[in-house]
Amino acid sequence: MGPQSTEVETPRLAAAKIGSDVGLLLAKLHATGSLLNNKALADYGLRERSFSVLTLACSGLEPTQRELADFLSLDPSQVVSLVDDLEHRGLVKRAQGKQDRRAKIIVSTAEGRRIHNKARAGLEVCEQTQLAALTEDENVQLRALLKKALWG
Amino acid sequence: MGPQSTEVETPRLAAAKIGSDVGLLLAKLHATGSLLNNKALADYGLRERSFSVLTLACSGLEPTQRELADFLSLDPSQVVSLVDDLEHRGLVKRAQGKQDRRAKIIVSTAEGRRIHNKARAGLEVCEQTQLAALTEDENVQLRALLKKALWG
DNA sequence: TACGGATCATTGAAAAAGTCAACGATTGTT
């Protein structure tokens, strides 16, 4: 991402038609968001990705790695290293799949849940910062639209 | 990105709280969108990035490379290679900055505009596909919210 | 029940993207 961390003013180029291109808008908002999020998560030795995995491990949904890959739009091999990392740090465990012994279920440890709670609090501040220009209603609306676009 | 190209059903994991995490939603929608867009642009030898640069070069706004970097959230060195590529293919030209002789202004060639028009048509179909679950109103709304979040 | 094709996690290699520091040329400031 660009070196600029605080970009307050409306860029001149936003006037172009491409300033309404959904792909670009998503890329840009995602880029600035990731920057903030990763900065906030660094205190806990996490990044956006590992935080997502940890969150789902803490969710009680007992996701398999394949599910994580699909849901997070990652290659299965990327999930392997994310889980490896979290496991080495004792935040997460691999358990054998229940119906399917090929699959590995990712579950959080107590320490994992502890870290996750702290990190989540930090992230909420981040998100608020990123969407500061939106009212509370718009914030909710944006979430709803993104969810609907993704899975109807 | 994940190997799944057509993901119709709501994933089980969307139930988790993280299913409402803005960062994740943006990442996911951006990921699936990029996949589609790059596939569509491949016919013209373009990718999302080079298409964006080409679009701005065609816009008449005469952007400098620094402006491109800022607007597209890229490192200046990345812009160099994007412009190099487009220039070698005769779609774009570097012109000397008007007030500032350090800066280079990126402008499209006739061929560049020709390719751009074709590519843009392909992308519009893409975008429609990606946001198929949204009504026309919601589509507009989403764009507006993203823009507001980015630059108020 | 046994075979065959598909799926899961994993590995490793290759390609692409991102990050960063340094440089010459130019600018604006003091």
Add this chain to the structure above:
DNA sequence: AACAATCGTTGACTTTTTCAATGATCCGTA
């Protein structure tokens, strides 16, 4: 005139992404 800052560029380096191959396991079907 001197100085720091900015622009584009280069090159090195790290990280991320992508892809094919593998052993283990599952499932459908003969």
